[in-house]
Amino acid sequence: MASRQAFRSLAASTPSSYTTTSTTLRAASAASRRCASTLQNTTTRRSTQWTSSTFQQGQGRSNKRSYSTPGGSPPPRDTNKISFWPFVALIALTSGGYMLLVNRRKDMPPNPTSSSAAAAPAPSTTPAFSPSDVTVIFVLGGPGAGKGTQCARLVRDYGFTHLSAGDLLRAEQDRPGSQYGQLIRDCIKNGAIVPMEVTVALLENAMRDTLSSSKTGGKGRFLIDGFPRKMDQAVKFEEVVCPAKMVLFYDCPEQEMEKRLLERGKTSGREDDNAESIRKRFRTFVETSMPVVDHYEREGKVVKVDSTPGPDKVYEETRKQLRRVFGDKF
Ligand SMILES: Nc1ncnc2c1ncn2[C@@H]1O[C@H](COP(=O)(O)OP(=O)(O)O)[C@@H](O)[C@H]1O
Ligand SMILES: O=c1ccn([C@@H]2O[C@H](COP(=O)(O)OP(=O)(O)O)[C@@H](O)[C@H]2O)c(=O)[nH]1
Incomplete structure (x- = not known):
């Protein structure tokens, strides 16, 4: 009997498991948000770097070409406007690829040995039986x-x-x-x-x-x-x-x-x-x-x-x- 009471009082002093679970869930989803935003930043940084270096190369090529123009006169300034649209398209493609990656990761099963994955919120589902x-x-x-x-x-x-x-x-x-x-x-x-x-x-x-x-x-x-x-x-x-x-x-x-x-x-x-x-x-x-x-x-x-x-x-x-x-x- 004494032990029953001990169980009860210890259980009462234990924080509600729901609180623990929801805190873990919140922490896990915060972590996944941080993860997504890091991914996003990385992707954006990468695409920006890639785009600007490509842009520089493009400019370089254009300059080279223009300097080799017979007559030595500089190219008209608005040729840069023509090379702008492919970069917009590239940025759009990169962002689209990122969104696809994020959506695919959402469907992946959690790793059973990872405790945060263990507590990650599962998509709402119907019980098997x-x-x-x-x-x-x-x-x-x-x-x-x-x-x-x-x-x-x-x-x-x-x-x-x-x-x-x-x-x-x-x-x-x-x-x-x-x-x-x-x-x-x-x-x-x-x-x-x-x-x-x-x-x-x-x-x-x-x-x-x-x-x-x-x-x-x-x-x-x-x-x-x-x-x-x-x-x-x-x-x-x-x-x-x-x-x-x-x-x-x-x-x-x-x-x-x-x-x-x-x-x-x-x-x-x-x-x-x-x-x-x-x-x-x-x-x-x-x-x-x-x-x-x-x-x-x-x-x-x-x-x-x-x-x-x-x-x-x-x-x-x-x-x-x-x-x-x-x-x-x-
Ligand atoms: N009511 C009881 N009184 C005395 N011994 C018991 C009783 N119930 C089970 N046992 C014995 O206690 C041990 C533990 O029982 P068990 O059923 O394996 O417990 P649990 O599955 O809860 O771990 C076993 O050796 C079993 O034979
Ligand atoms: O859902 C479960 C059930 C059991 N166990 C492990 O299995 C051990 C033995 O459990 P079992 O029910 O066989 O024995 P009991 O402790 O009830 O006698 C536990 O102490 C745990 O380490 C577990 O991890 N998860």
């Missing part, structure tokens, strides 16, 4: 709260598809040739959050695979376990993949979670089930993931289950809560 076909339940809770254990039971009894973000990341980490392997390993060991593009893409692919291989005509129900752990993931997922129906939040004191994780570490083979990584994961959970729960709480989507008791009791409460939200035949 409609909530009328696909039910998404986010399953959240601290490390060791019992998310995976409860998901396994719900799959067994209700035919949900269970997608654990952590499992998907570990599979990607071990996939030969993955360009994200080392990045994922480092993040997991340090209890940090892997850049959202990687995780969102893994989840979307897994959902697509499930839906295309099932006989339910593109309909499905997913328990997305251990995701979203950071506000940017939540925003991105709902924007490009599918809005979530609800959040199942397993609430457990830190002391109990630590005990469970150390026990699990004896057999799990996980690089992060050790005292040092556990401490970092708890910190990330409080500072980064609790604001996500708070956000969904404000949206009225959170169903909280105390996961301190044994697994059977927690499951009983989970079913009761799901029946309350979805009705008896969920």
Whole structure:
């Protein structure tokens, strides 16, 4: 209980993730504006330099020609007017080329490892899956709260598809040739959050695979376990993949979670089930993931289950809560 309160008070002292997100978005778009204006200046400077040197060459040629005119008389002054229009055309062409370049860059995908690109405002888009076909339940809770254990039971009894973000990341980490392997390993060991593009893409692919291989005509129900752990993931997922129906939040004191994780570490083979990584994961959970729960709480989507008791009791409460939200035949 004490830890629940600690989570709450820490979460309250954490700046709103929306503020953080929108500040990052503003910073990213300011940076892209600066970038565009630098590009513009460079292009303008280049075209000016090019134009003036060409102009000088043109003048030079014209002077040479005129000096070689038999009779030695200087050329009439208004011949310069004739050579002015090609330069206007060149400036127009250069500017047009610049605009084309800018427009093409707008369509390029962001670089997944760049944090500013990660937070760059995506063009408004329709989610890949409609909530009328696909039910998404986010399953959240601290490390060791019992998310995976409860998901396994719900799959067994209700035919949900269970997608654990952590499992998907570990599979990607071990996939030969993955360009994200080392990045994922480092993040997991340090209890940090892997850049959202990687995780969102893994989840979307897994959902697509499930839906295309099932006989339910593109309909499905997913328990997305251990995701979203950071506000940017939540925003991105709902924007490009599918809005979530609800959040199942397993609430457990830190002391109990630590005990469970150390026990699990004896057999799990996980690089992060050790005292040092556990401490970092708890910190990330409080500072980064609790604001996500708070956000969904404000949206009225959170169903909280105390996961301190044994697994059977927690499951009983989970079913009761799901029946309350979805009705008896969920
Ligand atoms: N309600 C519970 N009471 C006691 N131990 C639990 C409970 N739920 C899960 N466990 C055990 O605690 C460890 C962590 O559970 P797990 O479901 O893997 O947590 P999470 O997915 O939230 O990290 C596992 O070894 C699991 O067997
Ligand atoms: O959306 C996610 C989910 C997990 N992780 C990483 O995967 C680790 C393990 O997560 P998992 O859900 O498997 O385990 P838990 O900490 O809940 O026991 C986390 O600490 C993070 O480093 C991540 O970066 N993004």
